[in-house]
Amino acid sequence: MTDTLTLSTVNHWIGGASVASTSGRTAPVYDPALGVQTKNVVLASAEEVGHAVAAASAAFPGWRDTSIAKRQQTIFAFRELLNARKEELAEILTAEHGKVLSDALGEIARGLEVVDLACGFPQLIKGEHSENVSTGVDVYSLKQPLGVVGIISPFNFPAMVPMWFFPIAIAAGNTVVLKPSEKDPSASLWLAQLWKEAGLPDGVFNVVQGDKVAVDALLEHPEVRSLSFVGSTPIAQYIYEQSARHGKRVQALGGAKNHMLVLPDADLDLVADSAVNAGFGSAGERCMAVSVVLAVEPVADELIVKVRERMRGLRIGDGRRGTDMGPLVTEQHRDKVASYIDLASEDGAEVVVDGRGIEVDGEADGFWLGPTLIDKVPTTSRVYTEEIFGPVLSVVRVGSYDEGVELINSGAFGNGTAIFTNDGGAARRFQNEVQVGMIGVNVPIPVPVAYYSFGGWKQSLFGASKAYGPAGFDFFTQEKAITERWLDPSHGGINLGFPQN
Numbered sequence: 111m112t113d114t115l116t117l118s119t120v121n122h123w124i125g126g127a128s129v130a131s132t133s134g135r136t137a138p139v140y141d142p143a144l145g146v147q148t149k150n151v152v153l154a155s156a157e158e159v160g161h162a163v164a165a166a167s168a169a170f171p172g173w174r175d176t177s178i179a180k181r182q183q184t185i186f187a188f189r190e191l192l193n194a195r196k197e198e199l200a201e202i203l204t205a206e207h208g209k210v211l212s213d214a215l216g217e218i219a220r221g222l223e224v225v226d227l228a229c230g231f232p233q234l235i236k237g238e239h240s241e242n243v244s245t246g247v248d249v250y251s252l253k254q255p256l257g258v259v260g261i262i263s264p265f266n267f268p269a270m271v272p273m274w275f276f277p278i279a280i281a282a283g284n285t286v287v288l289k290p291s292e293k294d295p296s297a298s299l300w301l302a303q304l305w306k307e308a309g310l311p312d313g314v315f316n317v318v319q320g321d322k323v324a325v326d327a328l329l330e331h332p333e334v335r336s337l338s339f340v341g342s343t344p345i346a347q348y349i350y351e352q353s354a355r356h357g358k359r360v361q362a363l364g365g366a367k368n369h370m371l372v373l374p375d376a377d378l379d380l381v382a383d384s385a386v387n388a389g390f391g392s393a394g395e396r397c398m399a400v401s402v403v404l405a406v407e408p409v410a411d412e413l414i415v416k417v418r419e420r421m422r423g424l425r426i427g428d429g430r431r432g433t434d435m436g437p438l439v440t441e442q443h444r445d446k447v448a449s450y451i452d453l454a455s456e457d458g459a460e461v462v463v464d465g466r467g468i469e470v471d472g473e474a475d476g477f478w479l480g481p482t483l484i485d486k487v488p489t490t491s492r493v494y495t496e497e498i499f500g501p502v503l504s505v506v507r508v509g510s511y512d513e514g515v516e517l518i519n520s521g522a523f524g525n526g527t528a529i530f531t532n533d534g535g536a537a538r539r540f541q542n543e544v545q546v547g548m549i550g551v552n553v554p555i556p557v558p559v560a561y562y563s564f565g566g567w568k569q570s571l572f573g574a575s576k577a578y579g580p581a582g583f584d585f586f587t588q589e590k591a592i593t594e595r596w597l598d599p600s601h602g603g604i605n606l607g608f609p610q611n
């Protein structure tokens with residue numbers, strides 16, 4: 111049993127400094143590959159959230175009015191520091207999330223892309239100008255920051271998901287309160303420290319550690335102008351509804367169940383590589399992971415042989431030892447994911463590869479579950495309908511392209527999907543017909559690059575705004591339109607109508 115008194119504590123970051131909590135509540139943080147508690151994270155009270163918001167509110171006028179040139183220099187400095195020291199951050203991610211080091215670096219690279227985009231923000235927050243809309247009258251628009259913005263992030267990308275939002279929010283002149291996942295909270299403090307080193311004024315970027323209490327306090331705080339949430343669907347819906355109730359702008363990204371449709375003409379080696387990479391990368395704990403392979407017959411038998419071959423070669427173990435796949439984030443989550451394997455057998459599916467009891471390169475107490483492949487999954491089974499969020503890949507055999515698309519479109523989620531085919535016409539039809547926000551054509555994880563926007567449809571996104579890209583700049587700015595006339599003595603007089611010339 112761990113002696114919790116000797117463990118270090120993960121604190122808040124408020125007003126440019128680490129701040130201890132007075133709430134008296136904490137949660138355990140684990141090293142998932144070792145299966146031991148390594149830290150305690152503090153859980154904020156509503157009052158502590160109030161302190162963070164107050165710091166962000168106090169910093170807002172100064173940051174909003176800081177010149178574009180100075181703001182840009184600060185973001186460039188942050189970008190350079192992050193790039194130079196990304197290995198440090200990757201180690202933190204692996205130690206608390208469990209993902210292998212190479213994948214942790216990949217996560218940081220995708221976050222860095224958004225920082226790169228934010229470096230070019232002056233071009234993206236420009237307004238428009240029309241001269242002489244009526245005689246002697248000009249109209250122009252400004253994009254101004256909102257004020258204090260809240261970000262609530264999930265456990266699976268403790269660095270990347272906050273970076274989907276805060277580089278753009280800060281570049282646009284907002285101040286931030288981030289509430290990271292309590293399962294892997296340390297990355298947020300490392301990023302806060304980096305901002306300080308980059309020269310960001312104190313109070314512009316704050317972190318409150320916590321759970322539902324902190325989230326509710328952010329939702330209810332009148333000075334928090336917007337919420338950017340990423341997490342499971344029920345909580346995303348809650349955030350969306352509560353934000354509306356409290357008059358806040360909101361973008362709430364939810365869960366997923368991503369399908370890969372394999373047509374008979376596809377290159378099955380490419381399909382097998384892609385299914386294994388996208389199904390088991392990051393132990394399946396990605397919102398864009400492939401969870402279901404829809405195999406249009408007669409390809410299923412041959413494809414399963416190829417997928418199994420590749421699964422045999424995967425090295426499962428501690429992500430610091432050069433393995434391919436690490437543990438799941440907590441014991442509880444591992445047990446939940448494993449319970450779907452029991453359910454699959456009960457529901458009449460065929461468990462082709464069972465990841466329970468896998469041999470690992472690491473400590474026996476780690477939260478392990480090996481890659482699992484389940485064939486002939488009934489579409490009525492919860493294994494098919496629910497998000498599993500672990501290394502469990504289901505195969506559903508379908509008779510035609512139409513049957514496959516019908517299944518994808520009848521699902522509750524609409525985050526990502528992919529088609530594998532050599533038929534350009536079929537691919538073109540697919541991207542038109544499928545009701546999903548992000549589509550891959552022979553690409554299994556179609557996460558858009560930073561200068562496009564990320565987000566799903568249906569239960570995968572609540573609210574009108576996607577993350578980053580042009581949508582990110584729209585979300586973190588509000589437009590003002592100015593109609594202006596400089597006095598010209600010849601243009602006076604009474605006119606109660608709209609000006610027409």
Ligand code: NAD
Pocket residue numbers: 262263264265266267271289290291292320321322325326340341342343345346363364365366396397497499525566570
């Ligand atoms: P989660 O919903 O449990 O937690 C997300 C955040 O909400 C955390 O900060 C957590 O502290 C907070 N939270 C948890 N319970 C809450 C409650 N009852 N009230 C208020 N706040 C609460 O999600 P998770 O397990 O951390 O992350 C995995 C989920 O996130 C998966 O469903 C995955 O698909 C989803 N996800 C989606 C995307 C996307 O882009 N759509 C990206 C990453 C993850």
